[in-house]
Amino acid sequence: MAWAGYSTARWKRLRAAALRRDDYLCRENLRYGRRMEASYVHHVWPAEDYPEYAWCLWNLISLTKASHGAMHDRLTHKLTPLGESWRHRVSPPVDQSLPTLDA
Numbered sequence: 001m002a003w004a005g006y007s008t009a010r011w012k013r014l015r016a017a018a019l020r021r022d023d024y025l026c027r028e029n030l031r032y033g034r035r036m037e038a039s040y041v042h043h044v045w046p047a048e049d050y051p052e053y054a055w056c057l058w059n060l061i062s063l064t065k066a067s068h069g070a071m072h073d074r075l076t077h078k079l080t081p082l083g084e085s086w087r088h089r090v091s092p093p094v095d096q097s098l099p100t101l102d103a
Contacts, residue, residue, distance in 0.1 A: 002048075003043075003046075003047035003048050003051075003054065005047060005054055005055070010055070014041075014055060014057065014060070015041045015060075017057060018041045018057060018060040018061070018062055019038060019041060019062050021057065021062075022038060022061065022062035024037055024038055024062065025037065025038055025062065026038040026062060026063050026064040026067050027061040027062055027063065028061075028063055028064075028067040028070075028082075028086075029064060029067060036064050037064070038062035038063055038064055039064065039065060040062070040063045040064065040065055040067075040068040041060050041061070041062055041063070042060065042061050042062075042063050042068050042071055042083075042086075043059055043060060044059050044060070044061055044083075044086050044087050044089075044090040045059050045087060045090070045092070046079065048077070053092060056092075058090070058092075058093060059090065059092075061086065061090070070082050070083075071083035071086070
C-alpha cells in the first residue's frame with residue numbers, strides 16, 4: 001500500500017527541496033561518477049514502515065526512474081538489497097530535534 005502523503009502539497013514541497021539539495025542529480029549514479037538527472041525522490045527508510053521519518057529531508061535521496069525502480073521489489077514492496085544498502089548508509093540523526101519541512 002502506498003503512503004498517503006504522496007498526494008499532498010506538503011510532499012510536493014519536500015520532494016522539491018530534496019531535488020534542489022541534490023542539484024537534481026541521481027545520488028545512486030553519482031556514486032559511480034555518472035551525472036544523471038533525477039526526477040524521483042526515494043524514502044531511504046520507507047514511509048510505510050517508518051512514518052516518523054516520512055517528512056524528514058535527511059531520509060530522502062534523488063534518483064533516476066531506473067535507480068528508483070531498483071530500490072524496491074515491485075511485487076512485495078520491500079527494499080531490494082540495493083535499497084537496504086542505502087538504508088544502512090543513511091541513519092536517523094542523533095539529534096531528533098532537527099527541522100523538517102512543516103505543513
